[in-house]
Amino acid sequence: MAPHEIRRPFKRRPISDQQKRRELSLLRQSQHRSDAQQRARNLASSVISLQSSSPDVDPEILFEAVPELDEGTESESSSFDVRQASRLRGPEARKWFARQLMLPEWMIDVPDNLSRDWYVLARPAGKRCFVVSSDGTTVSRVRNGSILHHFPSALPGGARKKGASGPANSYSILDCIFHESDQTYYVIDMVCWRGYSLYECTAEFRFFWLQSKLAETGACDPPSFYHKFRFSAVPFFNCDQSGLHSAYTGSLPYVKDGLLFYNKHAHYHTGNTPLVLIWKDESCSQYVIDTDNNGEVPDQQHIVLELQEEGKLVTSDDPPVPFSCLNADFVKQSGLLSGSLIRFAIGDGGLNCVDGRFEKADLQYIGVSNRARAFADSYSKIMFQYMARHSPLKVEDLASTISHENQQDKTPEVEMSD
Amino acid sequence: MSMEVTQLLINAQSIDGTVRKHAEESLKQFQEQNLAGFLLSLAGELANDEKPVDSRKLAGLVLKNALDAKEQHRKYELVQRWLALDMSTKSQIRAFLLKTLSSPVPDVRSTASQVIAKVAGIELPQKQWPELIVSLLSNIHQLPAHVKQATLETLGYLCEEVSPDVVEQEHVNKILTAVVQGMNAAEGNNDVRLAATRALYMALGFAQANFNNDMERDYIMRVVCEATLSPEVKIRQAAFECLVSIASTYYEKLAHYIQDIFNITAKAVREDDESVALQAIEFWSSICDEEIDILEEYGGEFAGDSDVPCFYFTKQALPGLVPLLLETLLKQEEDQDLDEGAWNIAMAGGTCLGLVAKAVGDDIVPHVMPFIEEKISKPDWREREAATYAFGSILEGPSADRLMAIVNAALTFMLNALTNDPSNHVKDTTAWTLGRIFEFLHGSTIETPIITQANCQQIITVLIQTMKDAPNVAEKACGALYFLAQGYEDIGPNSPLTPYFQEIIQSLLSVAHREDATESRLRTAAYEALNEVVRCSTDETSTMVLQLVPVIMLELHNTLEGEKLSMDEREKQNELQGLLCGCLQVIIQKLGSEPTKYMFMQSADQMMGLFLRVFGCRSATAHEEAMLAIGALAYAAGPDFAKYMPEFYKYLEMGLQNFEEYQVCAVTVGVVGDICRALEDKVLPYCDGIMTQLLKDLSSNQLHRSVKPPIFSCFGDIALAIGEDFEKYLRYSMPMLQSAAELSAHSSGADDEMTEYTNSLRNGILEAYSGIFQGFKNSPKTQLLIPFAPHILQFLDSIYMEKDMDEVVMKTAIGVLGDLADTLGSHVGGLIQQSVSSKEFLNECLSSDDHTIKEAAEWAKHAITRAISV
Secondary structure, eight states: OOOOOOOOOOSOOSSOHHHHHHHHHHHHHHHHHHHHHHHHHHHHHHHHHHHHHSTTSOHHHHHHHSTTOOHHHHHHHHTOOHHHHTTOOHHHHHHHHTTTSEEEEEOSSOOTTHHHHEEEEEEESSEEEEEEEETTEEEEEETTSOEEEEEOOSSTTOSSOTTTTOSTTOOEEEEEEEETTTTEEEEEEEEEETTEEOTTSOHHHHHHHHHHHTGGGTTTSOOBTTBOSEEEEOOEEESSHHHHHHHHHOOOSSOEEEEEEEETTOOOOSEEEEEEEEEOOTTTOSOSSOOOTTSOOOSSOEEEEEEOGGGEEEOSSSSOOEEEEOOHHHHHHTTOOTTOEEEEEEEEEEEEEETTEEEEEEEEEEEEOOTTOOSOOOHHHHHHHHHHHHSOOOHHHHHHHHHHHHHHHHHHHHHHHO | OHHHHHHHHHHTTOSSHHHHHHHHHHHHHHHHHOHHHHHHHHHHHHHOTTSOHHHHHHHHHHHHHTTOOSSHHHHHHHHHHHHHSOHHHHHHHHHHHHHHTTOSOHHHHHHHHHHHHHHHHHHGGGTOOTTHHHHHHHHHTOSSHHHHHHHHHHHHHHHHHSOGGGSOHHHHHHHHHHHHHHHSTTOOOHHHHHHHHHHHHHHGGGOHHHHHSHHHHHHHHHHHHHHTTOSSHHHHHHHHHHHHHHHHHSGGGOTTTHHHHHHHHHHHHHHSOHHHHHHHHHHHHHHHHHHHHHHHHHTTTSTTOSSSOOOOHHHHHHHHHHHHHHHHHTOOOTTTTTOTTOOOHHHHHHHHHHHHHHHHGGGGHHHHHHHHHHHTTOSSHHHHHHHHHHHHHTTSSSOHHHHHHHHHHHHHHHHHHHHHOSOHHHHHHHHHHHHHHHHHHOSTTOSSOSSOHHHHHHHHHHHHHHTTSOHHHHHHHHHHHHHHHHTTTTOOSOOTTGGGHHHHHHHHHHHHHOTTTTGGGHHHHHHHHHHHHHHTOOGGGHHHHHHHHHHHHHHHHHHHSOOSOOHHHHHHHHHHHHHHHHHHHHHHHHHSSTTTHHHHHTTHHHHHHHHHHHTTSOOHHHHHHHHHHHHHHHHHHGGGGGGGHHHHHHHHHHHHTOOSSHHHHHHHHHHHHHHHHHHGGGGHHHHHHHHHHHHHHHHOSSSOGGGHHHHHHHHHHHHHHHGGGGHHHHHHHHHHHHHHHHHHHOOTTOOHHHHHHHHHHHHHHHHHHHHHHHHHTTOGGGGGGGGGHHHHHHHHHHHHHHTOOOHHHHHHHHHHHHHHHHHHGGGGHHHHHHSSIIIIIHHHHHTOSSHHHHHHHHHHHHHHHHHHHO
C-alpha cells in the first residue's frame, strides 16, 4: 500500500480558464433556453390580452376568471408588446406576427361620410409587411409572419450604429408594402415609434406622425451600409373629389394596386376591420380579379375557406361567417383535419344574397390550399371578387357618393352664411 | 495446461517483443475460449509455491484485471461474468487465493490480498462467500507473522473495496479489533504493525459505531497516537495518515484529543522525516477544511444550523500553530518554482497557513505580521521569500477592513521587489502575492480601492515589465493581470484600464510568442489573462478588440499549417489551438452583439473555416474549445448560421458520437441547443441525424451519465425550434423520456451526489416536456400530445411528493404544468384538477421566495385557470 497523495494546488487558481469558459457557456445556454421558453409563455399571455380587447369577449368576465392575479402579473402580461414579440423566434414569431396586421375589408358598398371621415391613398403593389426595428436590427415579416428581410436600417434602433438611432431600447414598428422594382419599403401606417405605441391613436394622428417623423431619421435616404433599403411615406388625401382624383389618377413613383380608405377616427386594430377598406378596378390595379398559381384568371372564382368541426366551412372573419358544410364522410375519406384551409371554385349557381346578406353558394371542392397561407378568405373579399366578376363597384360610384355628400354638407353652410 | 500457463506468463514479460506479443495473444485466446479454466489456472499458478515468482505475480495481476476495470460498463461486464461462473470453479479459486496468503514470498501474498478484496467486492454484496471474513480472522491468531501481515493487508484492501453496509457489525468489530491489536506497541513485528496501521486507514470508514463509543474510541486514538511515535518511519507516516483521515471523518469526536495531537504534530513538523512532517501538516489542513466548510454552512446568520458544530480547533491552536507553520516557510527548496511536481514542507506549510487564514479570518493577522515585518528586507532570499509567501497566504480570509492599511503600505514595496529583487524565487512569490491582492481586495465590492489613478500606471508598467522576466515569474505576472482585469468586470462604461488597453494586449501577445512560453505554462497564463482582459473590457475599447480578431485568427491559421511535427511538438500545437479557439470564443461573446456585431460578423466565414480545420486535428481539448466557440458564433450569427451547416454538420455528428471524450460530447450537445435557437425552423433538415445520434447517446452505457440530462434538455430545444415537425420524433423520444422519468421520480435513500444527479436528470426531462409543449402550441397536431398528459402529470406529482427537488427543478416543473395546461387546454382540464401538482405544489410555488419560481407558478396558474374554465 503506497502512501496517500496529499499534494494540494500551489500558487494556482482553483479553476482553470478553460473550466471557466465551459461554465460560462453552460450558463449562457441555459439562460438562452429559459429566455426562449419565457418568450413562448409570454406569447400566450399576449394572446389573452388581445382577446380581452376584442369586442366579443367581455373583459370583466376574463378578469373575474383570474381574480387572484396581483398587479405584477397583470402588468406583466399586458406589458408584453411588439418589442418583446420581436424577440420571438421561429413558428411562435410567425404565429404572432400573422395576427398583428390591420387587415382592410374589401369595399362592397360605399361607406357614409367618405369625404369627411376618410382618407384615401393609392396602395403600392407589393408585399404587405410589418417592419420592426429594435436592438440594432430591422426585420420585415410578410402577412403570414415569415421573415422577408433582416437588415440594418436608419429607423430608430434599426442598426448597430452608435449615436444615430437614439436610446438602446427604442424600437419602431411600421406597416409597409415592399415594392420590388425600386426595392423600397412604402410605409402605409405607423404602429410604434421610438418605443411609443400608436395602437390607441387615431389614423389621423398616426398619419400626421408618420409624415413628420419618418424623414427625420434618414430612413427616406438612399440605401447605405447601415441602411439597406429606402423607406418612403405613401401620400394620403382627404377623400373628397380632388383627393380621390389624386389618389386614383395621380402619378406616383410606384405601381399602384388599388386604393385604400382609412377611417380617420379608427385606432390600429389587429386583424380584419371595416374601418379600413380596399377597392380596386382595372385602371388602378393589375390584379383586380384573383389569379391562380400560373398568374391567369381562372374561369371560375376560387375561394379559400377554413374547415371547422362537423364539416362547417367558414371565412376568416371574427366572428367567422359560415359559408357551407362538407359531408362528414367526405371529410373522413380525404383525411382533412379541422383547421385546414380548403380551396373551392364557385360554380354556375354563384352566390345568392338576400337583402345584401349572403344566403348560399354553389361551391365545388378543389383541394387543400397551399401551406404558405395563414388564413381563409374574408367575407368581404369573396363578395368583392364576386362583384368584380359580375357587377363591379366603379370609381364613378365613389365619386358620385362624394359629390352627393358635398351637396348635403354645403347646404347648411350656405344657409348659415346667409 | 498449468505448465503452459507458466511459460505463457513468463513469455508475456519477455523483452523480445514477438515472444511477448505471441504470449499475450495466447492468454487472451485462452481467456475468451474458457474463462473458468483460465481463471482457475491463474489462481493455481498464484498459489503454487513451486512456480517462479514472476509468473505467479503476473498470474495474480491478470486475475485481478479479469475482475475489475476502470470503465464502468467494462467493470459491470466483468462482474457479471464472474457471478456467472459455476460454484465449484469459484470455490477452488477462493481456496487458492486464501492459501496464497501463507506463501513465504511477500509480493505474491500482496497480490493475493488484492485479488481477494476484488472478489469480496463482487461477492459480499450478493451474500456470497460468507465465510471469508471468519476465515481471514482465524488467520490472525496464527503464526508465523507473515501470514498475519498478509491477512491484515487483505482486511485493509477488503475495507477499501466493500461498502460498510454489506458487512455485519459483529464482523466489523472483529476486523477492527484485529487491526488495532496488530497496531499495538505490544506487537513485536514491524511488518505486522505497518500492515495493521495501513489497514486501519482503510477501515476507518467502518468504525462509525466504534467512534461513537467513548471507550472504543479512546482505545483506537491511543493506539494511533502511539504509532506516530514508532521508531519505524513508515509506521509513523501511516499513523499520521490515519490521523488525517480521522480529522475529516470524525472531526466532531476530536475535542478530547486535539491538545495531544497538536503536540505530536508539532514535534513531527519540527523534527521528523519530511514524509512524516508533510502528513502532520496535512492533519491541520484537513481540520481547517472541515471548519471552513462548517463555518460556510453557518453562513454567519443561522449559527448552529449545521449538522456538525464548529469546535474552533484552529482558532485555539493559533498561538502555537502559526509559528510552527511560519518556520516551515524557511525550508524552501532552491528550484521549487521551476518544478511542476514539487511538494515540500515549505509549500505544504504555506498552503496550510492560507487555510488557517480562511478558517479564522482577522485573528490570524497579528500572529503573522511580526514575522513578515522582521524578514521582508533580510539579505537572505529565504527570509524575504518566506515573509512574502506568508503575506500572500493570509490575504483570503481576513476582512478587507483589517487588511486594507497593511496592503496599501505593502504595495509599493511589492512593486519595487518585483523590479529589483535579485532572487527569482522572491519575484515569483511577490508576483503571486500581487495577484492575490487583486483577487481578494480589488473589485466593485471593496469600498476603498487599492488601485487608484495615482498608482494604476505604475502597477501596469511593473506587471508588463515583469512579463519579460523568467517564465515562472512572468506566468505569475500574467495571473496578477488576470485578477487586475477581473476587478473591473462590472465597472460600467469607463474602465481605468482603457488608456493601457492596447499596451496590455500587445504585451500579452508578446509573452505568448516568447520562445520559452511553453515553460511554466506561461503561454496558457498569457492567453488566460488576455481572455479576462477582453471579457472585462468596455465599449470604449471594442475597436481594439476587433483588431485582435485577425491577429488571433492568423495565429490559429499558422498552427494549422504545421508540417511534419514530432509527437511532442504536435501536442504543444494542439494545446495552442485550444488556447486560440478559447480566446476566439471569448472575443465572439464580446463582439457578437451591439454595437460591434456587424463589423465582427465580417470575419465569421473565415473564422468558421478555421474552426472546421481544427476538427481535422486529433485533440480532444482543441475540439472542445472549437465547439464552444462555434456555439457562441451560432448565437451571434442567428439564422445566418444556416450557411455553415452543410459543412459543419459532420463534425457536429462526430462530436455527438464521441463517447470516450465525453466532455466533447457534452459540449456538442450544448451547441446543438445554440444552433436550434439560432436557426429555428431552418434546423429541420439536420434534425433526423441529430435526433438519431442523441437517441443513440441515451441508450449507450458507455457514455458518461453526466451528458444524459443535457441531451433531454436538447430535445426541448429541438422541439421549440421546429414546432409541430417534432411529431415524427415523438414515438422515439417520448418513451425514453417516460422511462427516464420513472427512474428519476424516486431517489430516496441515495447520497447527496445521487440526489444532485437525479435532480439534474429531472430538470433535463422537464425541459424537454416544456419545449415539446411549447413547440406544438396552437398547432392542429396538439392532440397528439394528449395521451402523454396523464403520465407527465403523474411524474410531476411524484417528484413533488418525494420532497427532494431543488429550486431549479421546482421552477422547471411548475413551468411544465403551465405549458401542459396552455397547450392542451380544456382537453386535460379534468386531469389537471385531479393532480396534486395543480393544488399543493402550485400553492407552494406561488408563495416561494424565489421570484423566478413565483413567476413560473403565476404563469401556470393563469394557464390552468383558462384550461379549466373553457
